[in-house]
Amino acid sequence: MSSSVSVRCILESEVSQHRSKESCWVLVSGRVYDVTGFLRRHPGGEALILRQAGSDVSREMEGPPHRHSENARRWMEQYYIGDLVKHTAEPQTVRGRRKATESEHTKEDQTGASRCSSVNTETDLVNWTKPLLWQVGHLGEKYDEWVHQPVDRPIRLFHSDFIEACSKTSWYMVPAVWLPMVLYLSWYCFTLLAQGDTRLFTTFTSEYTILVHKYSFPFLFLLGMFIWSLVEYLIHRFLFHMRPPASNYYLITLHFLLHGQHHKSPFDGSRLVFPPIPASFVIGGFYILVRVLMPLGLGLSVFVGGLCGYVVYDMIHYYLHYGCPKKGSYLYGLKAYHVKHHFEHQRLGFGITTRFWDHPFNSLIPEETFGKDH
Secondary structure, eight states, X not given: OOTTSOOXXXXXXXXXXXXXXXSBEEEETTEEEEOGGGGGGOTTOHHHHHTTTTSBOHHHHHOSSOOOOHHHHHHHGGGEEEEEESSOSSHHHHHHHHHHHHHHHHHHHHTTOOTTOOOOTTTSSSOTTSOSTTTGGGGGGGHHHHHTSOOSSOOOOOSSHHHHHHTOOOTTHHHHHHHHHHHHHHXXXXXXXXXXXXXXXXXXXXXXXXXXXXXXXXXXXXXXXXHHHHHHHHIIIIIITOOOOTTOHHHHHHHIIIIIHHHHSTTOGGGSSOOHHHHHHHHHHHHHXXXXXXXXXXXXXXXXXXXXXXXXXXXXXXXXXXXXXXXXXXHHHHHHHHHHHHXXXXXXXXXXXXXXXXXXXXXXXXXXXOOTTO
């Protein structure tokens, strides 16, 4: 919103009319917010907001069930549309301000800029009109704080349109590319084990080898999925959430490329899953590793289970950002947990598909407690 335009003054009666999925407004400390576009993203579900639509949610912001973090409050400012007025003492002034503000919104929509963007391009630490990847390394000690202040706008990483396109993908490309391979390799592994040639410990002895039966494939497949859940946790915690030295331009750039851009713009739908082209190199590396460490039938059975685990991981991750799970369900709890990781506890809560590994690695996000006054 331009600083040259007066703040929009909104009557309480007008706010109370916006109580639906099509138009949902709320009040916080006398400020009016249009949260229509945020309904599906809300970790508590859209129903929780709709129950309070058209009214003051200041108390709910403090909890229970959840005390909203500073990042969450900063994020909400992207949806600010005006201040509340309870009386019509100056109807002409109010109407004039409203028209001016609506005109400003119309101009923004026509130019493609979203009124929900909180980025001040004049004061922000980077130039948003240029690719960000080559800029963030210069932020130094300011990078960590900057990257964990999320915004609701897309990010461009590269100058090249081709490379930029390869760094993005729609969610459905992941199952479309990898699930056919999972199905084919599952059939191939079962038929390979059925030949009866896959044995353990053949490297050490030929007398005391153990036959890997074809009916062991489902268990090897599940073992691969379980191993992937650990790999997923380790990559997320120790690679994606490494703390690059403030003086190292290249490590900061690498961090932003791998994961920092996701924390900066957590609802950029084109960057929520791993694009197939770069993913193929990583998956190829895991394939070579299991081929070196295990017999073909055994290693491939574990590998295909891990590949399926990866697909499940990417789909769940996308759903945690854009889905609306039923309250009380497993995915409902995971969504709330993951949003806390983004907005409040960036150094905790690294599990995506499960919180299991956060327990032994002591990275579980603590439960909130509230006083009796709540």
